[in-house]
Amino acid sequence: MDAVSRIEQALDQAIIQAEAPGAPPGLAAAMRYSVFPGGARIRSRLCVAVAAACGDDDPALADATAASIELLHCASLVHDDLPCFDDADTRRGRPSVHRAFGERLAVLAGDALIVLAFQTLARGALATPSRLGVLLTSVGASVGMPLGIAAGQAWECETEVDLSDYQQAKTGALFSAATMAGAMAAGAAAEPWRLLGERLGEAYQVADDIRDVVSDATELGKPTGQDAALGRPSAALQLGIPGAVERLEHLAADAMASIPDCPGAAPLRALIRLEVLRLLPKSLAPTARTLVAA
Amino acid sequence: MDAVSRIEQALDQAIIQAEAPGAPPGLAAAMRYSVFPGGARIRSRLCVAVAAACGDDDPALADATAASIELLHCASLVHDDLPCFDDADTRRGRPSVHRAFGERLAVLAGDALIVLAFQTLARGALATPSRLGVLLTSVGASVGMPLGIAAGQAWECETEVDLSDYQQAKTGALFSAATMAGAMAAGAAAEPWRLLGERLGEAYQVADDIRDVVSDATELGKPTGQDAALGRPSAALQLGIPGAVERLEHLAADAMASIPDCPGAAPLRALIRLEVLRLLPKSLAPTARTLVAA
Numbered sequence: 041m042d043a044v045s046r047i048e049q050a051l052d053q054a055i056i057q058a059e060a061p062g063a064p065p066g067l068a069a070a071m072r073y074s075v076f077p078g079g080a081r082i083r084s085r086l087c088v089a090v091a092a093a094c095g096d097d098d099p100a101l102a103d104a105t106a107a108s109i110e111l112l113h114c115a116s117l118v119h120d121d122l123p124c125f126d127d128a129d130t131r132r133g134r135p136s137v138h139r140a141f142g143e144r145l146a147v148l149a150g151d152a153l154i155v156l157a158f159q160t161l162a163r164g165a166l167a168t169p170s171r172l173g174v175l176l177t178s179v180g181a182s183v184g185m186p187l188g189i190a191a192g193q194a195w196e197c198e199t200e201v202d203l204s205d206y207q208q209a210k211t212g213a214l215f216s217a218a219t220m221a222g223a224m225a226a227g228a229a230a231e232p233w234r235l236l237g238e239r240l241g242e243a244y245q246v247a248d249d250i251r252d253v254v255s256d257a258t259e260l261g262k263p264t265g266q267d268a269a270l271g272r273p274s275a276a277l278q279l280g281i282p283g284a285v286e287r288l289e290h291l292a293a294d295a296m297a298s299i300p301d302c303p304g305a306a307p308l309r310a311l312i313r314l315e316v317l318r319l320l321p322k323s324l325a326p327t328a329r330t331l332v333a334a
Numbered sequence: 335m336d337a338v339s340r341i342e343q344a345l346d347q348a349i350i351q352a353e354a355p356g357a358p359p360g361l362a363a364a365m366r367y368s369v370f371p372g373g374a375r376i377r378s379r380l381c382v383a384v385a386a387a388c389g390d391d392d393p394a395l396a397d398a399t400a401a402s403i404e405l406l407h408c409a410s411l412v413h414d415d416l417p418c419f420d421d422a423d424t425r426r427g428r429p430s431v432h433r434a435f436g437e438r439l440a441v442l443a444g445d446a447l448i449v450l451a452f453q454t455l456a457r458g459a460l461a462t463p464s465r466l467g468v469l470l471t472s473v474g475a476s477v478g479m480p481l482g483i484a485a486g487q488a489w490e491c492e493t494e495v496d497l498s499d500y501q502q503a504k505t506g507a508l509f510s511a512a513t514m515a516g517a518m519a520a521g522a523a524a525e526p527w528r529l530l531g532e533r534l535g536e537a538y539q540v541a542d543d544i545r546d547v548v549s550d551a552t553e554l555g556k557p558t559g560q561d562a563a564l565g566r567p568s569a570a571l572q573l574g575i576p577g578a579v580e581r582l583e584h585l586a587a588d589a590m591a592s593i594p595d596c597p598g599a600a601p602l603r604a605l606i607r608l609e610v611l612r613l614l615p616k617s618l619a620p621t622a623r624t625l626v627a628a
Contacts, residue, residue, distance in 0.1 A: 058480060060480045064485050166467070190361065193438075
């Protein structure tokens, strides 16, 4: 089975647990809506790809780890879209969860998805329970305090913000968790995989800034021009589009160079090159010459 | 160290992790405010009491488990008080978290407390890692879907609700988790401890209904008369105060009778009798004759 099918199946199995008899139907539906159909599943595919590069000796755990990371990502989107934060009407081309199900079920869907993510890890680690503690610690750190997604969102409520700390917490932490947890799920050391996740997280942020300027709302599935409208920091606005594409290429090169020696290093490098290209709007991909030519 | 000191210390150690360097100060403060000063800590004290009755062979894990249950309870209160749910201005005699810190930090404090609860479990299980999986699964089930606190809150959004399912999810599930996880933290089987938690959860619900009618807002630390005002089901309104006290006594008797054979059964029974009496408003405690006389 390919990586995407493995992830979709693991996510479906997780959501089915939440839908078991006795579940309140509204919240069950809101949780499924929050997760399916998904976005690019980039974090979870990265996790599975690293596990594969490390030998993937426990595919069930790799899948569960990838699913837990995706569930946490989805939870963060649902809460980030809430009226008190971004007040987003749309997400992935359709109404945001609170628009479709109401604010109460959106809050609860986020909460229940966070819990489900950790339950999914525990279920996935049945065959290799000794890996659960480090996985939980690493994945938990990437979404909690002081340096995970919740911390990143909380920096938006502060008056003095270090931009790099903010982006590392809001976006980078879950990318690092994806690469590190992918390695841990395959029984490999996590630390050598941190830099790959950090660089890809930065690359994703830059690509997101570019898409916010260049894409239209239909292509993006959510409103565009938000960074300028909300005064948010943006590589595309600071460096211009060609400068931002160049920055993306540098980050991708750093990411690929950081891949540790492992059985699957070469295919992983090729995969990452393609993934980074996919992050760009179609019209801009040919301008990322170092990635196209590699 | 007594149970209360152990729990307060474990909670403080957990919150200190969230306050580590790099943390956004507003969210760190909101998390501490959500947890300290606490309420009666009844769920976490129950967890430690059951671990003690089972021999308490790993006190660090018992404390961490109790702390994780208390953190999850606090998270549920913070989100339950939000404007889209109960819109509560006060909690424990002072402004609710969203009144004190704003709605965004209240949402994030709840999220980060949920994550911290699971991280606390993982940290506590370092000496006996084989217990982490079952603990995480049990504690997770009590707060997630389909039968935990999030499910209980979600039933408030449905038109057709089974009252007993609703109360079991909203209140009973975390009480059952407290007794069962207390046993698991001490290496004992969980299932024999389920009934104790369920009955105490019901007793707590009945006592809560009584306090909502009999107490004043100063004694309770939150508004009273909410059940009648919001049309919520209430044992005190359905059975009258004497009938509700009698129901509480029956539940307490069932709870004490359900305690499995274990080294500390007798002191646990005595503790539970006192705890249930403490749940009643002072003016009513003498009317619970079977508990006073025992």
